[in-house]
Amino acid sequence: MIATAHDFALPDTDGRVHRLSELTATGPVVVVFTCNHCPYALAWHERLADVAHDYGFRGVRTLFVNPNDGERYPSDSLDAMRARVADQGWNVPYLHDEAQEVARAYGARTTPDVFVIDGEMRIRYRGAPDQDYEDPAANALWLREALDDVLSDVELRRPQTTPVGCSIKWKP
Amino acid sequence: MLTAMRPRIELLWWQGCPSTERTLADLRAALTELGLDPDAIEMREMATEQQAVQEHFPGSPTIRIEGADPVPADDMPGLTCRIYRRADGRPSPTPDPARLREALKQAVAA
Secondary structure (H helix, E strand, O other), rough: OOOOOOOOOEEEEOEEEEEEHHHHHHOOOEEOOOOOOOOOHHHHHHHHHHHEEEEEEOOOOEEEOOOOOOOOOOHHHHHHHHHHHHHHHHOOOEOOOOOOHHHHHHOOOOEEEEEEEEEOOOEEEEEEEOOOOOOOOOOOOHHHHHHHHHHOOOOOOOEEEOOOOOEEEOOO | OOOHHHOOOEEEEEEOOOOHHHHHHHHHHHHHHHOOOOOOEEEEEEEOHHHHHHOOOOOEEEEEEEEOOOOOOOOOOOOOOOOOOOOOOEEEEOOHHHHHHHHHHHHHHH
């Protein structure tokens, strides 16, 4: 059974609000729960940014969402998010899920945890970007396959994999 | 003979980070390669922030060989996943196996 995606509106590091349902009106959206301080998120970051670039040309939008408690983990604070985006020149909006409500609504467990949402607000893929965070050549293959299938309007080869990463740092 | 000189090896871990299994496998492989007992690893779980501070635990996984961290970290202690770097600079959740082997060799030779 394909689940309906929870709509949300979250600000990025510049304060601009991004609403999921507005983005899906023009095509699929990749939502990645991620963060600054997790080695798994860092190891996969470039591969995910490459997917955002490559599939952006095919009408896919990508959102990175940081749900971690920035008070207990200052490297995930909004200021630290802004600094990272500024230092690295990101091509993807980095959204701040301060209330952690979006992560909870999606049942996100780790950073990273990847969701592909189609133009009808249905969750079509959930899981890891690929099979090995250590191997850049894995190239986010599972995510790329999912996007190819969604864009081709065929059944997904692999609609779900197990997300691998650091546990989300929930507020007490 | 190397097996006669057994450095104390501890693997400090936290359940919120899934890197323990791979680190343990890398560590065991390095020990085997050096002729040391691959089961002579003291597993120590860090369960609370207080314990992390007391143990100067900079994140999971942390290896100590004769009490010394083969990859010294400046990070504040806490229950988190550690960021290591591969030789080419890539971030990784686990220490570089080559660096582990080198640290073990040095501990045995000391």
